[in-house]
Amino acid sequence: MKLIRLLTPVLFCAVLASAQSNSMLPENSITKVSDHVWAILGFPNVIIVGGTSATLVIDTGLGAKNGAIVMRQVEKVAKNPKLFLATTHFHPEHAGGEQAFPPNTIILRNAVQQREMEQHGMEMIDMFRGFSAQNKELLEGVKFRQPDVVFDADCKLDLGGGVTARLLFTGGGHTEGDLLTFVEPDRTLISGDLVEKNQMPAIFGAASSMTRWLASLDKLAALNARYVAPDHGDLGDGTLVAKQKAFMTELRDRAIEGKRQGKTVEDTAAAMLAAMTPKYPGYNLNANNMTNVAKKVWSEN
Numbered sequence: 001m002k003l004i005r006l007l008t009p010v011l012f013c014a015v016l017a018s019a020q021s022n023s024m025l026p027e028n029s030i031t032k033v034s035d036h037v038w039a040i041l042g043f044p045n046v047i048i049v050g051g052t053s054a055t056l057v058i059d060t061g062l063g064a065k066n067g068a069i070v071m072r073q074v075e076k077v078a079k080n081p082k083l084f085l086a087t088t089h090f091h092p093e094h095a096g097g098e099q100a101f102p103p104n105t106i107i108l109r110n111a112v113q114q115r116e117m118e119q120h121g122m123e124m125i126d127m128f129r130g131f132s133a134q135n136k137e138l139l140e141g142v143k144f145r146q147p148d149v150v151f152d153a154d155c156k157l158d159l160g161g162g163v164t165a166r167l168l169f170t171g172g173g174h175t176e177g178d179l180l181t182f183v184e185p186d187r188t189l190i191s192g193d194l195v196e197k198n199q200m201p202a203i204f205g206a207a208s209s210m211t212r213w214l215a216s217l218d219k220l221a222a223l224n225a226r227y228v229a230p231d232h233g234d235l236g237d238g239t240l241v242a243k244q245k246a247f248m249t250e251l252r253d254r255a256i257e258g259k260r261q262g263k264t265v266e267d268t269a270a271a272m273l274a275a276m277t278p279k280y281p282g283y284n285l286n287a288n289n290m291t292n293v294a295k296k297v298w299s300e301n
């Protein structure tokens with residue numbers, strides 16, 4: 001176990017811990033994202049993609065109780081019982097509700113995420129159980145399921161009626177194995193934790209990388225998405241990809257500037273915070289997350 005993971009337990013996902021006080025997804029609440037895509041907005045946002053012959057669910061909610069809430073919504077919109085499940089990354093609110101899905105669900109994961117889950121999945125479950133009494137109960141007895149399909153970088157699903165979902169591994173950033181999904185003909189990108197609306201990116205520990213994250217954003221920009229459905233926070237349009245890139249590029253460049261000027265990491269973070277807070281209202285910038293970003297950038301540049 002890497003020490004840095006122990007030192008930064010509250011930084012895992014952008015809205016976790018301080019802002020997030022309820023780990024239950026809402027019942028009977030579904031929002032249309034685009035013609036063939038719906039979202040259950042909560043912790044996290046769970047996405048449902050529907051074709052005429054199959055349905056794809058992306059992420060599970062935290063524990064089997066939340067997975068069951070997702071399944072009740074899936075049953076309302078699905079045109080066919082054939083069901084695929086993909087997870088954006090191995091963190092417990094994204095993948096820890098798999099047990100509630102029917103046994104014949106076809107579970108897909110990219111190889112890097114699968115390896116990361118095997119190496120660190122239960123360690124994360126234990127950590128999340130310590131966040132609250134509710135989490136402790138929701139994650140009781142959770143075990144990750146074995147995937148039915150493991151792919152390297154790209155997996156295209158035909159969901160019927162002209163609807164396709166491209167599952168993409170672009171090199172990660174938030175974790176090592178982040179999975180993105182691009183739905184056609186909607187041009188909807190399900191962006192996991194890599195693209196969010198007006199939020200400080202959750203960079204933490206050894207698994208995150210500013211360099212890989214920025215490289216992933218370049219690949220996502222090439223998709224030319226019309227809609228973006230992030231895993232945390234508000235839904236948005238295709239402009240979120242470029243906004244995320246601009247924001248993170250500024251973070252990186254300011255961190256490098258501080259290093260070149262011979263400042264301490266704390267002084268660099270303070271200068272970043274002072275310069276960027278007025279420019280990015282609502283991003284929840286603070287000394288803690290800025291220091292974290294500066295340390296990460298310094299380690300990579």
Ligand SMILES: [Zn+2]
Nearest residue numbers: 013014193231
């Ligand atoms: Zn997350």
Ligand SMILES: [Zn+2]
Nearest residue numbers: 012013091193
């Ligand atoms: Zn996460």
